[in-house]
Amino acid sequence: MEPINLKGLAAQLGISISSVSKALRDSHEISPETKDRVRALARELNYQPNPYASSLRKQKSKTIAVVIPEVANHFFSLAINGIESIAQERDYHVLIYLTHEDTAKEAAICKHLLSGRVDGVLMSASMGASSHDHIQELLLHNIPIVFFDRNWPGIETAKIMTNDRESAFGATEHLIQNGCKNILFLSLTSSLNINTDRLEGFKEALIKYNQPLRRSQLIMCDLDDEMNQKRIRRALMRNNRPDAIFSSIEKMALTTYEVCRELGIRIPADLKIICFSNMSSAHLMHPPLSTVRQPAFEMGKQAASVLFRSLEKKGRYISNEEIVVPSTLIARESSSLSK
Amino acid sequence: MEPINLKGLAAQLGISISSVSKALRDSHEISPETKDRVRALARELNYQPNPYASSLRKQKSKTIAVVIPEVANHFFSLAINGIESIAQERDYHVLIYLTHEDTAKEAAICKHLLSGRVDGVLMSASMGASSHDHIQELLLHNIPIVFFDRNWPGIETAKIMTNDRESAFGATEHLIQNGCKNILFLSLTSSLNINTDRLEGFKEALIKYNQPLRRSQLIMCDLDDEMNQKRIRRALMRNNRPDAIFSSIEKMALTTYEVCRELGIRIPADLKIICFSNMSSAHLMHPPLSTVRQPAFEMGKQAASVLFRSLEKKGRYISNEEIVVPSTLIARESSSLSK
DNA sequence: CTGTTAGCGCTTTCAG
DNA sequence: CTGAAAGCGCTAACAG
Numbered sequence: 001m002e003p004i005n006l007k008g009l010a011a012q013l014g015i016s017i018s019s020v021s022k023a024l025r026d027s028h029e030i031s032p033e034t035k036d037r038v039r040a041l042a043r044e045l046n047y048q049p050n051p052y053a054s055s056l057r058k059q060k061s062k063t064i065a066v067v068i069p070e071v072a073n074h075f076f077s078l079a080i081n082g083i084e085s086i087a088q089e090r091d092y093h094v095l096i097y098l099t100h101e102d103t104a105k106e107a108a109i110c111k112h113l114l115s116g117r118v119d120g121v122l123m124s125a126s127m128g129a130s131s132h133d134h135i136q137e138l139l140l141h142n143i144p145i146v147f148f149d150r151n152w153p154g155i156e157t158a159k160i161m162t163n164d165r166e167s168a169f170g171a172t173e174h175l176i177q178n179g180c181k182n183i184l185f186l187s188l189t190s191s192l193n194i195n196t197d198r199l200e201g202f203k204e205a206l207i208k209y210n211q212p213l214r215r216s217q218l219i220m221c222d223l224d225d226e227m228n229q230k231r232i233r234r235a236l237m238r239n240n241r242p243d244a245i246f247s248s249i250e251k252m253a254l255t256t257y258e259v260c261r262e263l264g265i266r267i268p269a270d271l272k273i274i275c276f277s278n279m280s281s282a283h284l285m286h287p288p289l290s291t292v293r294q295p296a297f298e299m300g301k302q303a304a305s306v307l308f309r310s311l312e313k314k315g316r317y318i319s320n321e322e323i324v325v326p327s328t329l330i331a332r333e334s335s336s337l338s339k
Numbered sequence: 340m341e342p343i344n345l346k347g348l349a350a351q352l353g354i355s356i357s358s359v360s361k362a363l364r365d366s367h368e369i370s371p372e373t374k375d376r377v378r379a380l381a382r383e384l385n386y387q388p389n390p391y392a393s394s395l396r397k398q399k400s401k402t403i404a405v406v407i408p409e410v411a412n413h414f415f416s417l418a419i420n421g422i423e424s425i426a427q428e429r430d431y432h433v434l435i436y437l438t439h440e441d442t443a444k445e446a447a448i449c450k451h452l453l454s455g456r457v458d459g460v461l462m463s464a465s466m467g468a469s470s471h472d473h474i475q476e477l478l479l480h481n482i483p484i485v486f487f488d489r490n491w492p493g494i495e496t497a498k499i500m501t502n503d504r505e506s507a508f509g510a511t512e513h514l515i516q517n518g519c520k521n522i523l524f525l526s527l528t529s530s531l532n533i534n535t536d537r538l539e540g541f542k543e544a545l546i547k548y549n550q551p552l553r554r555s556q557l558i559m560c561d562l563d564d565e566m567n568q569k570r571i572r573r574a575l576m577r578n579n580r581p582d583a584i585f586s587s588i589e590k591m592a593l594t595t596y597e598v599c600r601e602l603g604i605r606i607p608a609d610l611k612i613i614c615f616s617n618m619s620s621a622h623l624m625h626p627p628l629s630t631v632r633q634p635a636f637e638m639g640k641q642a643a644s645v646l647f648r649s650l651e652k653k654g655r656y657i658s659n660e661e662i663v664v665p666s667t668l669i670a671r672e673s674s675s676l677s678k
Numbered sequence: 679c680t681g682t683t684a685g686c687g688c689t690t691t692c693a694g
Numbered sequence: 695c696t697g698a699a700a701g702c703g704c705t706a707a708c709a710g
Contacts, residue, residue, distance in 0.1 A: 003454070003455055016680065018680080018683090022706095029679060030679070030680080034680085048455075049704075052400065052456070052702090052703080053702070053704040054703075054704050056687065057704050058705070061391065063434075071410065071416045072413070072417050072419075072420055072619075074411070077410045077412070077416045081410055084435065084437045088436075095402075095433060095435075096435050097423070097433075115388060116390070117391070254620055281618065285620065286623065286625025355696065357688095357697060358697070360688065360689060361696090364689085368695060370695060391688095392686070392702090393687075395686090395688075395702045395704090396687080396688050396690085397689070398702070455703095681710080682710090683706100683707085685704100685705090686704090688702090689700105689701095690701095692700100694698095
């Protein structure tokens, strides 16, 4: 069954293609009667305008790209949810690209996106120390980007962030107030904001409470889970074992749970744990995992809104505003029960 | 910065547009030298062909749609992962549409997809009792669909399924072998395969072990979490309280955990629990959740592969083959410890 | 109010 | 081997 097009409609109605086009777009220069006839037939034949033809003509695609490290992660899937809901509302389409934390792949994707396939990009940057020229190039080509959650410092574009520094500070403070004197911070080696900011918040809290930071309190992890597990195990087997762990990434907190089981370390009696996480079942863990929960859905919605707003401006100008949506500390027994 | 196009390249090279086009597509009717010149310039100027122009011309978009109920769910996010990996490999683009289990929305999306925006569709059907004409219409318009996991019975198209009946049988058998005599089955009211098949497997196991099925052993849930919680609570407060729960959906199993805490019911001593779930942290729950784990990533990959294969055939013919990828029963103490 | 026309950028005959 | 020309389906001047 061949799809029906404007030509087909026009033929059946005995009027010109452009009249049909205008009628369907509710142009003022078409008589009400004609509009009705056109609309009736269009509905009857289930006419769907060819999006590529009109994209080509109008030089805009009503499509955005979401470029993220992965999707099997509570934060990102919630964010996509938010993005998609706004997109559907505004009649935009969402292309999804996963980088698996590979900056080279991210760059390749961005390069492709110069083709005009999308009107704008929502991105949460991948780890990895590579340059971010590919981002600049998109902006140079007038393709707006909105970062959410993870971004590179120094890029002038809109960003939807959470208050990483403050919430890391708060989480650390919470541990200190619950008597922790030797908190281990698990981070990733990367200059992404989420790593640097969270680390900063951690350090600030230590300073506020006069806890000198020892080098052994920082563990830099990477994307190799096996290695991370070893790093964590080693840290937990040291002489002056930490009394708490603050993980800037969910995954490493879960690994810590596993290592604790293996080594017979009791949570929270021997070790308190807190981490950035959006797991919905954190409270069903044993013991319940204390989390800094990010407003992922909200951030997705905001990011999409900001992008669409900029797409509707002439020149696709994008401001470098930064919107901050605060996280929530959800303290549970794994961090706050003293016994 | 204006994107460069064939015309621009041709002008700079002093040759015709069509020659440039052919050169870039490595046509045999272009001399090696010309090809080199063209390619060199294209690379230098970072030429990216306009995908919409070529989609329009070739009447295929190298784009597929993934239509699923939600993304904040371990199964679907893993599946997307698989889909995206194959898509990237084959140079396809992935549009994502969420229905939030709303069949009307699903229908609207399908209707839109008649526009030619995509070459094919990957779908996991939404609950809801509505008709599935919208699916048939896509097929009628020669847009191949591959279902994965959830599908409507009676639609002739490719399906990537898991062995729901067998694995439900196995899970039930496991409970029975661990002494359960009054297993409650939590299901959803819907004629989707995943509900009917899992229920069947459950029933078959009861039959095999001569356990007559009482009406009170089936609880039909819906999408209203509050109501489901009430239903489960009521069931657990009955006189002859069930000694096990088999939930065909992860969410209701988690709700059950919560209700048990509230009512002081001990898992697994008082109540054993098992459910279909792809949670990565099921083993960290208290007690660890026994699960039937579906091969989500694999299913996503398979679905994409089958779709792409069909897209490459002339006429986009799609067979109604059904590929079954088996689930794995992961029994943990919440179902198998007798104490 | 309606129709004609000229493209959007690309592919693909068909002539040279 | 190269180029001219038509056209994918739609929109937007511009003429009538």
